Amino acid sequence: MGFRTIAINSHSKLSYKNNHLVYKSVDQTEMIHISEIDVLICETTDIVITTMLINQLVEAGVLVIFCDAKRLPNSVVTPYYGRHDTSLQIQKQIEWKQDVKERIWVDVISQKITNQAAVLKKFGFEDKANDMLTTVNQLVENDPANIEGHAARTCFNTLFGNDFVRDSPNEINKGLDYGYTLILSMFAREIVKCGCITQLGIKHTNQFNQFNLASDLMEPFRSLVDEIVFENKSEAFPFVKRQLFGLFSETYRYNGSDMYLTNIIADYVKKVIDCLHEEREEVPVFQVTE
Template sequence: MSWRTVVISSKSKLSYKNNYLIVRNDDVKMIHLSEINTLVIDTTLVSITSILICELLNRKIKIIFCDEKHNPNGEVMPYYGSHNTSKKVAMQAGWDKNIKALVWKKIIKQKIKNQSNILKKFNKENIIKLNQYIEQVQENDSTNREGHSAKVYFNSLFGMEFNRELDSDINSALDYGYTILLSAINREIVNNGYITQIGINHKNEFNQFNLGCDLMEIFRPVVDKVVYENRNFNFDREFKYKLINVLNEKICIDKSEYYLSNGISLYLKSVFKAIEDKKIESIIDIEVI
């Protein structure tokens, strides 16, 4: 099922009534909360009632606030996503390091495979080189095949002059899309009863989304695809809407197509099951198409 990402981009008052989001500006619009996956407040000229915020949190609908430059600035998500959150967090803190090493290896191999798929989709070079990197990935990616593949991949996709440190529309678009993706991943982590701070590989004490950063890796190429397809346009509001809608892109699981939002849910459940059962084969393969 495809879910709506609702974007509020003009001066409005948002309220709640009888299971509906009420948007009041020049006219009045009503959207049933059951249809909404994410609410993006893309302007600072919005007022929102506390009861609406509570209802959105109760239904696990992510709220993303943007700053005066229309860039994502923060998000709101519920404290608890599962009836046994305390138990799951205790388990998460004690995840076996050997299993985590194998999970990270699997994540990186899948990420590079999807990067290879993107290059193939757009008839780019270095597909063979990326496929070689896949075979070279070790536990914990100790030889940093991820870093090597990223350089080759982005140069193949956007040109040899491109790098991720440039101040450019492409990098701004990538960062914006990754933020939307990370938000969706964080939402699903909380829904499953875990916390975002304790990661599999990421361990930055200043990053409250370590686990989200881990689990979003294989989905990044979906954002890359959208950005590449729109690379000749300015990074404007229309471009941002395309990136906000990234959760309705299609991916492939076991030869069947799923919306990205649904694929994220299935994938995270499989990763958590693999860690808890110590069976890496439980992790499903996600293919970007």
């Protein structure tokens, strides 16, 4: 796996030559060895990219994200077959037991709420954080009391104000959407590498969502984006977007070690899928530090 995140945001051509990505603009030419690249973000629609390069990037497991005319991520390139026994893994995915999915979903959402509370504590909202933590033990399968939804609303309103609405068009929501999409893309890549398909989720079952399973598994990691956006909530979106790229370069504590987020997600996805296959008992834990 590579270690570099490449963001292209100006008129240019991207092509392939001798295991390298070749970047050409009006006044600049650069070559980057594909083995060094972990993520390629094409931020503008004013980029020409060859199919040979796309093919080589996919084969190397590089995450390729394309943005729309507003420079917001709107698509990701994933291979049809992420491993040699993909057909077998998909059949096992189809046969996941409902009670197993519900149990694992409770574990994952418990981590999400715990991480939301950790972010609130970090910024001095102790009382709200403690209130959220008391609800974790009340989580049950199917969440009939909608504890997850109430926790999310508490977190957003505490960080961004009582008038904040998640789907309103503002700079904060632009930052949240951008960051969540970056993390979603990383999860989608790892799910495909495990031989599964992203459409079949645990709790997310939206027929129009191509990434239901990624939407499920990324839940505990959303707080990383919340933290960055809150710290820069007075800044314009272009600045916030640059800070969000730090998700790829920062290290986070996981399993007793400091690791890059891409490596954490790779391990996390594999182990959760092993749980869903009933080949592992415990769901891995990702905890945001206060």
